[in-house]
Amino acid sequence: MTLFNPRRALRRALGPAIERGLDALGRAAATPRAARALPGGYLGEIRAVLAGRVMHQANRDGKEATHYHLRRAIHRLEKGLSMPGRRAVFGLDYIEETAAAYAAAARGGVDAEELRWAHDVMAAYFDAVGEDPAIARAEAAFRAAPPPPAGPAPALHPWPGDGPRLPFPRPAPGAPPVGPGALAALARRRRSVRWFRPDPPPRAQIDAALDIARLSPSACNRQPLQFRVFDSPARAQRIAALAGGAGGFTEGMPCIVALVGRMRAYPHARDRRLIYVDGGLAAMSFMYALETVGLASCPINWPDVPKQERRMRAEIGLAPDERVVMLIAVGLPLEGGMIPSSAKVSMDLWRSYDGPDPAAAGGADGAAGAGTGSGSAPASGPAPASGSAPASAPDPASGPDAAPAPGGPARA
Ligand SMILES: Cc1cc2nc3c(=O)[nH]c(=O)nc-3n(C[C@H](O)[C@H](O)[C@H](O)COP(=O)(O)O)c2cc1C
Structure with a gap:
């Protein structure tokens, strides 16, 4: 006998009506007019989330270059x-909708690499x-759909040759x-x-760094981000001027990247933070990668100020569900330019552990490592990667020339 659960009963009774209400609000929110009227602030954020919700449904027709629902299902x-x-x-509960999504994507305009991955995993x-x-x-629907078009393997991809985009074993333990x-x-x-320096950073170098950033993790592998690069100095400076924090160095900025997140990647408001989480991770990879190709960067805050958001939307052309996560100034560093110590x-302050070090508990008297937990790694020195490489292990890439060449393979 199942017990009466009032919360579940209420959800069942009201859920469909709430969904219909949210859909109606989303349709209104997804119009360019609504985006112009409510570009930012709390209401602007909610508007973009609601717009993303209905744009997610529209995205399922496979007409766009990426199919966010398919990406998530294939990753599952x-x-x-x-x-x-x-x-x-x-996968019983979602395989039929996945096959339908694949068929829509294969008949629509989805990117060849995304289709290839989806095809190989489903097969x-x-x-x-x-x-x-x-x-x-589901298999019948999948086999009836067109096969993915052939295309070159993406740079830095982990599969040998042009092999199927399938799960692969982690490389054997060894020096990273x-x-x-x-x-x-x-x-x-x-x-x-x-x-x-005033000269624009070479696009080949920017692309090499973006290629590395493309390897960043992304929740459910949805990849909701776009890096929009503006490398005409006049336009870059106009965009930088919209952000409050670039005063004093806007005038010398040769290039700026607007990191844009798309709310249409998600059907649910509960995932509304993921563009910022994915964005932060990818931005960091990008900024490290820029250093390896001889470029420098400065992250620039994009605060949620409705007036500025409206200007930004007009300046770079944002869809109703698109939000600027942050801006990143990029360029060839000026020789001798000063850097705040920060x-x-x-x-x-940075970290805490929950009690004594369990790895040290088996020591001679069982007390090694016990204490505040604050003394195990020197604050100033590079900490060894936990477990994988002892501090004394030779660093295979410790010399200045040992960094992988831009565009080179990520895995040996
Ligand atoms: C999200 C974010 C927004 C930032 N916004 C600005 C900004 O608007 N203006 C600026 O001059 N620096 C900005 N910075 C750079 C920080 O001031 C800088 O990262 C911090 O002082 C640490 O210095 P470091 O990056 O040299 O290690 C920002 C950094 C982050 C991560």
């Missing part, structure tokens, strides 16, 4: 395929999974291509640079 399948001791049958799934009528129906010493040196070298917080 490949996680299932990668699982040790996986069940014979999995591997149907080969591996057990029998079920839903799986049979970049050791903690080299990474610490890169982190020390990257500082916010505000003084640039002291970092101490290690004790």
